[in-house]
Amino acid sequence: MLETTKFSEYLVQEMLRNVLSWDGTTDEAFKILNENDDLMKKYQSLSEKNLSEMENCRLEQLLVKTRRMTNYLSIEKNEFFIKINQLNQANKIRNQYVYDFSDSYFIDKDF
Numbered sequence: 247m248l249e250t251t252k253f254s255e256y257l258v259q260e261m262l263r264n265v266l267s268w269d270g271t272t273d274e275a276f277k278i279l280n281e282n283d284d285l286m287k288k289y290q291s292l293s294e295k296n297l298s299e300m301e302n303c304r305l306e307q308l309l310v311k312t313r314r315m316t317n318y319l320s321i322e323k324n325e326f327f328i329k330i331n332q333l334n335q336a337n338k339i340r341n342q343y344v345y346d347f348s349d350s351y352f353i354d355k356d357f
Contacts, residue, residue, distance in 0.1 A: 250292055257289040258304045265311035272322055275315050282312070 261282045268278055297305070 251298065254289055254292050255298065255301050255304075257285050257292075258301050258308065261285050261289075262304050262308045262311070265308060265315060268311075268315060270318075272319065275319055279312075279315065282308075 264278045264282055264285075268274055
């Protein structure tokens with residue numbers, strides 16, 4: 247039981263260390279979230295009901311830091327979609343302009 251407790255505390259500490267090492271980039275956020283997902287699966291498999299005070303505190307910190315990271319990724323995703331929509335709009339305008347001037351016109355010289 248004591249080994250399980252120490253291992254679960256180690257897993258929580260590793261997850262917290264991962265999120266605290268985040269450098270603010272999208273790539274690093276994905277890497278950390280994937281690593282922590284694996285660690286969390288191991289942690290949940292231990293299914294220990296009684297958390298130590300230290301472990302509970304670290305889990306709360308982990309939750310706050312992970313939410314900050316996922317909020318950042320959500321904002322980045324929204325900005326990405328805005329840029330994609332702007333590019334699509336520019337392409338639509340360009341395509342319409344090219345289409346309008348690509349029609350051939352017949353000019354009657356006898357007119």
